[in-house]
Amino acid sequence: MTDFGFKPTGRIFDEREALLEEWTPKNLVGRDEELSQYHAALQPVIEGETPSNIFLYGKSGVGKTAATRFLLRLLERDAEDVDGLDLHTVEVNCDGLNSSYQTGVALVNELRAPANQISNTGYPQASVYQFLFDELEKLGGTVLIVLDEVDHIQDDSLLYKLPRARSNGDVTNSRIGVIGISNDLNFRNRLSSKVRSSLCEKEVSFSAYDANELQEVLRQRKEVAFKDGVLEEGVIEMCAAYGAKDSGDARKALDLLLESGDIARESNDEFVTEAHVRNARKRLQTDQVIEGISNYSRHGQLVLWALTILEEEGETPARTRDIRESYEKLCSRDGSDPISNRAVREYLAELETLGLISSTQINRGISGGKFKEHKLAQSVSSVKSGLEESLESTP
Numbered sequence: 001m002t003d004f005g006f007k008p009t010g011r012i013f014d015e016r017e018a019l020l021e022e023w024t025p026k027n028l029v030g031r032d033e034e035l036s037q038y039h040a041a042l043q044p045v046i047e048g049e050t051p052s053n054i055f056l057y058g059k060s061g062v063g064k065t066a067a068t069r070f071l072l073r074l075l076e077r078d079a080e081d082v083d084g085l086d087l088h089t090v091e092v093n094c095d096g097l098n099s100s101y102q103t104g105v106a107l108v109n110e111l112r113a114p115a116n117q118i119s120n121t122g123y124p125q126a127s128v129y130q131f132l133f134d135e136l137e138k139l140g141g142t143v144l145i146v147l148d149e150v151d152h153i154q155d156d157s158l159l160y161k162l163p164r165a166r167s168n169g170d171v172t173n174s175r176i177g178v179i180g181i182s183n184d185l186n187f188r189n190r191l192s193s194k195v196r197s198s199l200c201e202k203e204v205s206f207s208a209y210d211a212n213e214l215q216e217v218l219r220q221r222k223e224v225a226f227k228d229g230v231l232e233e234g235v236i237e238m239c240a241a242y243g244a245k246d247s248g249d250a251r252k253a254l255d256l257l258l259e260s261g262d263i264a265r266e267s268n269d270e271f272v273t274e275a276h277v278r279n280a281r282k283r284l285q286t287d288q289v290i291e292g293i294s295n296y297s298r299h300g301q302l303v304l305w306a307l308t309i310l311e312e313e314g315e316t317p318a319r320t321r322d323i324r325e326s327y328e329k330l331c332s333r334d335g336s337d338p339i340s341n342r343a344v345r346e347y348l349a350e351l352e353t354l355g356l357i358s359s360t361q362i363n364r365g366i367s368g369g370k371f372k373e374h375k376l377a378q379s380v381s382s383v384k385s386g387l388e389e390s391l392e393s394t395p
């Protein structure tokens with residue numbers, strides 16, 4: 001039998017952690033323009049003036065959070081040398097908070113000692129705001145409040161109140177600046193004009209990384225993460241090129257480099273090669289397929305399952321009506337009512353857009369008619385893994 005005991009190999013990586021999400025680099029590379037605009041927007045703080053409210057936007061993984069942490073750390077450091085400047089920063093990620101109320105509670109708890117936390121329910125909204133203003137008042141000085149993923153807050157009330165707290169007399173001791181961060185590019189336009197004008201006083205837009213900038217980001221991490229000389233030539237360039245193609249997202253490029261290193265280590269190879277990167281990309285794409293499917297609606301999943309069964313039986317490309325037949329059987333086992341023919345066709349079109357299936361229009365002329373044929377665009381095993389994750393009762 002294979003020996004499944006564990007032994008450290010000490011291969012490939014020096015400090016693998018440097019490729020993980022939580023790792024904050026000391027320097028941010030490839031973001032000079034964004035950083036200088038952001039720096040200028042923060043300048044009033046160090047002058048001891050009322051901070052501007054700043055709104056950062058740009059797609060996922062383009063360094064908005066990293067730039068914020070980087071500049072605020074420098075600002076905190078330099079504020080210590082300025083007489084009379086008392087700077088505090090608070091950061092909350094609004095993912096999962098959804099309302100002004102919950103965000104208010106999260107901010108209060110961030111500012112209070114662990115023994116003094118408040119619960120997520122049970123207080124009138126006005127009391128939560130009062131708790132918050134009391135805490136801010138106690139802090140005094142300049143308080144920068146970072147609301148990451150601010151677009152998750154569904155209502156405007158907190159975003160209206162916070163920037164106006166001083167002018168409305170809710171606080172008198174402290175000067176408050178709000179830094180809102182969002183990767184929903186429409187969020188700004190959805191805000192009421194009153195909220196927009198105060199929250200977005202200064203705006204910094206983060207562009208997607210191009211391949212050269214991603215190379216800089218990856219080279220910086222490589223120095224720390226990998227043993228000297230283990231990356232073959234072309235590996236960084238390839239990860240950066242894929243990253244640039246995947247919407248210029250540094251997180252994806254870093255994930256790809258990490259996965260490539262993992263594959264090299266698993267295979268007991270001495271060097272990380274372009275072949276490892278290609279493999280890593282396949283693996284990560286499979287993970288994305290699985291995640292996409294498990295978040296999909298139930299009937300969409302059943303339609304996909306129906307096509308997967310036909311694919312396994314060698315019956316693809318399959319016509320819509322054959323998929324429908326297989327789908328109806330699954331519905332009866334699932335105990336759910338089938339949706340209309342038209343809805344099935346719509347799901348198939350959507351699955352094609354998601355890149356999960358591929359569909360071809362066939363035209364057999366007057367006698368044969370026009371119809372569509374479908375087959376899976378991903379491997380049966382990755383589609384099945386995604387489906388199994390959410391359809392517990394495997395049909």
Ligand SMILES: Nc1ncnc2c1ncn2[C@@H]1O[C@H](COP(=O)(O)OP(=O)(O)OP(=O)(O)O)[C@@H](O)[C@H]1O
Pocket residue numbers: 020021022023024025027028029030031058059060061062063064065066067182183217220250251254
């Ligand atoms: N210029 C950079 N130099 C070094 N590392 C970077 C740079 N930009 C991004 N990263 C790294 O990429 C990852 C994603 O960056 P970050 O979280 O800042 O993105 P974001 O724009 O805030 O996106 P999201 O809204 O999805 O969180 C982090 O691990 C971060 O450390």
